[in-house]
Amino acid sequence: MTSERSPRTPEILRYAAFTTDPAGGNPAGVVLDATTLSAGRMLEIAAELGYSETAFLTAAAAPGSYTARYFSPLLEVPFCGHATVAAAVAVAARDGVGRYTFHTGAGEVPVEVDTDPAGLLRATLTSVEPHTEPAGAADVEQALALLGWAAEDLDPALPPRFAHAGARHLVLVVATRARLADLDYDFDGLAAYMTARDLTTLQLVWREDAGTYHVRDPFPVGGVVEDPATGAAAAALGAYLRELGAVTAPAELTLHQGDDLGRPGILRVSLHEGDTRVRVTGTAVPIPA
Template identity: 75%
Template sequence: MTDDAAAPSPEILRYAAFATRPEGGNPAGVVLDASGLTDGRMLAIAAGLGYSETAFLTPGQAAGEYRVRYFSPLTEVPFCGHATVAAAVAVAEHTAPGRYVFATAAGDVPVEVERGADGLLRATLTSVEPKVEEVPAADVEEALALLGWAAADLDPALPPRVAYAGARHLVLAVGTRARLARLDYDFDGLADFMRARDLVTLQLAWREASEVFHVRDPFPVGGVVEDPATGAAAAAFGAYLRDRGAVTAPVVLTLHQGEDLGRPGVLRVELRAEDARVRVSGTAVAIR
């Protein structure tokens, strides 16, 4: 095993995902070659950065293949969408845009990076097979109490569910944008609630139009009050909307996130009729 004290420090890149400028979207750390780093060293790097997640890549046997692990400041998570987008753009900048396969703890995630007409690199990830589960009424009641919300705040057309597309998220949709904007929750209590149910974030959502949503993601289990732009939750949310019949594939959804934190970002979610997997795309820019 590598001695962390003796091992050289890896190059740590910083990107803002789902944004066109460094001040927007969700910051992520990226280590392009984590060969030889122990779990403890990766966790320490992620904690030192303080971002929601840092992606650690190890090149695979074939070109374009990478093993990827994701660490928050407190723990490892099975999959992270915004760090995937950031890592894919970082790989493209250091090699060339193209198609990659990220081997994650949740499964293989294909990612394609293209350069847009605006000159920015855009990454599109394809989720693992998603699933949606019922939520016990007692769990919904407890989650609402921890958020300081009431059952009357929820949108009856979009009932609570747990959705998965690489990580588990509790989806709670509210009836007004004003309710979504007011978020002041019991950090420790919600963290305990989520750990007990293997939840990575809560996907809080408000529907502005048929294909446009505003979302927020508390992330206390990762040591972060709120995730500014959440690709894994966006993929799970797309699966949730399809499962509930709230949208009909093929469809492209626009999710706005981070506005209430002063870090606006945009996530594009694509559902295809012939494939249950969800595609999430966005730009990423380097934080210098």
């Protein structure tokens, strides 16, 4: 794996999450010991790396427990799914598979790390308690205008909603794969829109079938045009689909993301009976030097 350190910086690891190929999925920086780093220095490191997020861990008192902070190149976010998967896999590569607990800005996030059938490390995070709320007509109209989309592009069976499972997202489901593939939005305008509504990404979705979804996530508030694989938004989508009655627990969903960026990734979302939290699973692999 690629790592670097300087007198001011602990070792920085690089992982690709939600993929078995270092050239796929979503790259994340991981710092396993951020004890000496200020928030300002964490932001500098995230900006220098240029990934959508970098995770900074500090060991807590309980074994296997960490405080986790997440920084994009422009700001700190309360929770990041792909960086959680990457960080948990990095911890397990050092300390072994098992259960870890990340204390995030959104709340406590348990993460279970095991090995997949191919022998790769794989992490399953359990979201904080999710919730959704309707998106008003004016909010939807403005978002569509900034995306260059029309109301007729949306799937009428799956209406727009705000969804939160660690971070807040606007979920917009389109009727065709072609509409999802054609994404060219107003970067500054969408960033301002999202900032005003405390949104981390827009979760743009096309439903292939009841268990298969294709997603894209603009992330201008973090200084990134598009996030290649978004675990927090995947959890939010699971909560959204369950609340609308589009899926019924227990359910296993497959999300394809990054294909339109040339960085394909796969996110597995699971909904359990008797537990409203959402689980998101993916592998992560080191990015070589």
